Amino acid sequence: MLKITAAQINPTIGDMSGNVARMIAAARQARADEAELVVFPELSLTAYYPGDLLEEEGFMERVESAFQELLAASRQMPALYWVIGLPVRHEGRGKRLRNALRVIKGGDVLLEYAKQLLPTYNIFDERRHFEPGPDVARVLRIRDVQVGLMICEDGWNDEGLDYGVNPFDRLRDAAPDLVVSINASPSNVGKREQRHRIFTAASSRNALPILYVNQVGGHDQLVYDGASFAVEPQAGAVWEARRFEEDVTTLLFDGGRFLTAAGEAPPAVPAEGLPTLEFYRRQVVLGLRDYARRCGFGKAVVGCSGGIDSALTLALAVEALGAGNVAAITMPSRFSSEGSVSDSEILCRNLGIPLLQHPIADLVAGFASGFDGAFGTALQGVPLENLQARIRGTILMEYSNSFGHLLLTTGNKSEISVGYCTLYGDTNGGLGLIGDLYKTEVFALSAHMNQTAGRELIPQAIIDKPPSAELAPGQKDADSLPPYPVLDEVLKFLIEGPRLATWEYDSAAAFVGDLRTRDDGRALVARVKQMIARNEYKRRQAPPIIRVRARAFGSGRQVPIAAKFS
Incomplete structure (x- = not known):
């Protein structure tokens, strides 16, 4: 049996002192709840994602100083294990840093694990700064529970479609009782359901309960919705934190099941999240x-x-x-x-x-x-x-x-x-x-x-x-543009394509397919495609926009300005 506090916090990129204060406050709440383990999100010390701040003079020194503050705080709560996300230095070939987690207790570092799968698609560019960790599993015994650890993307490849390595393979061989995954998963429409689907399947295939702790808050064009959750191999998602706000909640892990701190079954987790609007x-x-x-x-x-x-x-x-x-x-x-x-x-x-x-x-x-x-x-x-x-x-x-x-x-x-x-x-x-x-x-x-x-x-x-x-x-807009119901379907197909939800993609593809059966329809689609291409220079100079869909303008869509598109 293990009491775990999932600390879904809203850190600020580069504000190490503010982030440390948030983490210490959550740890104190965990102690008050008599938890043995408190878990923070991915890169919780710096917040996700620092980008090229990681290369700024003095940045890693500030990270290391802030980490010492956390070690000192942990000495004041000697019975509590902390799982912390942070960048760490890497010696040897490759990039000079790794995206890592450390488990600390009573002022000591008990374990370090480096993220193996570094995403470089859509809005992500972690390989720009980090070296992948080795293909090893890290497991720590806390009381009578073997806890396996992973970081975000490490848990997204259990079907083996995107990377040659599946960290679940090594972790399953290490036979943990529980997997703790720390995350900074940005939100877009349908993302919550996608997380549940992927981690429920991984939990079932590997017979491993998983606690998924996510960051919350807005950073430039990205928004992290929190919505941390727990899944069990047979039951699927059994607990979910609040969305779009900080949430520090203590759970009881007992006999492979997640319960409330009072030992009761958590409220049922709805299959569908918020309505789209x-x-x-x-x-x-x-x-x-x-x-x-x-x-x-x-x-x-x-x-x-x-x-x-x-x-x-x-x-x-x-x-x-x-x-x-x-x-x-x-x-x-x-x-x-x-x-x-x-x-x-x-x-x-x-x-x-x-x-x-x-x-x-x-x-x-x-x-x-x-x-x-x-x-x-x-x-x-x-x-x-x-x-x-x-x-x-x-x-x-x-x-x-x-x-x-x-x-x-x-x-x-x-x-x-x-x-x-x-x-x-x-x-x-x-x-x-x-x-x-x-x-x-x-x-x-x-x-x-x-x-x-x-x-x-x-x-x-x-x-x-x-x-x-x-x-x-x-x-009127209609003097220069196709009617918006027409234009929007074409834009969805051309800009987002298969990144759309299945039903939305099927609808847009059918709509565009029908247009392309007619001369005027083919001309309309070609015209819209050319307008998108010709106006990349405007988008490059525009302010950031808040991302709500799977593919937004900005870091999630990178195309050249000076190029021939057709």
Whole structure:
């Protein structure tokens, strides 16, 4: 029998002193719960993922100093075993560091294990900094329980499809009673269910109960949802921690079963997690909240056009930061509709935030006059449209610089994909909240926000109006782009493809397959594909976006700008 505290904490990258404080607080809670073992996430000392900070002068010295603080703290709790994730130095050939865990007790290091499988796909690039650990199992006896240890990716290859090594093979041979896996698994739609499926299968195949402890919190474009869990070979997932928040919970492991600290069966774990729209909401809210906090921003500002994208961005920002910390600015031009301002006023009144007004007609006229005077030709067409966006972007940055607000961009994935945005205009800002949501999902999430609130946060008039950039007379998005229900299916197929959930991929593939049976459909798909390729340079210069889907723009999709795509 063993009492184990799963310490699902929210560390900050590089904040070793803050992370140590969080870990010590969790260890004290474990001691109060009379636990014998406390388990922290992967790289919990530095938080995941430090990237090239690992190469910065003095970084590893700070890691090692912080680790000494943990050793000292463990002396004050001599009966407690700690499992800690941290980078360690590696001597010999290969990279100079390893991604490791250490088990400490009473000021001593009892065991060290280095991660064997280093992911270098999608958003991951661990082989850039770390040398793989040797193909060995590490097992430690705590009381009468043999505890085997592994780190994140080590547990994802039990089917042997992605690596030549399967750490479960050695671990199974070592015959532990329990496997403890420490993790930093970023979240995207469907990821929780994928984790359960993979580790339930591994538990069953290897006849090993597994405790999976995950990191929580937002780091740049990535969000970690926590959702730590325990699986048993016959029963599958039997316990799950809270999602999108810290959770330090003590469990009892007895006779191959996981029980609550009181010795009772934990509440049943539902097969399905949050509904997709609720998942999007909570992922984005935590992502913004932590991004702002870690970067030192207490307030945010959004350019409010009276359209659906800025409305949803504002609603999410208010939930994350509070109405008193969000400002909206409307910047009407001579092309703005009456609803641009009036709908913005209703929206901001519903959200309880101020709406500031800064008209741009005179500024646009001044630029146009100056252009004509300097170059002897009228400013018109796309250059005039882009000028309006850039003036608005400049005003928003002026406000951000003057009052210290974080500027949030409002582009969605559909528009970012095909370049329906203006560099140094509506792409200005520090973070994009909805840049991984297709336009159809923006509409759906807006309706969900209203439904969740039980009232109309986002006015129905905004949800119902035809999307428009309002940069030219009578302009509508449909004048330049395919209808969003069509565009989004094509984009899903071209950008995410097999990374989509099976049902979503089958739907998108069938949709595109049907289009390709017709000349106009083939032309549409080819046009969209070309638009994606031609606008990579814009995405490269845009701010980070919060990732919610399996393949997001940013580190998860790396393609060259200067290339021939067809």
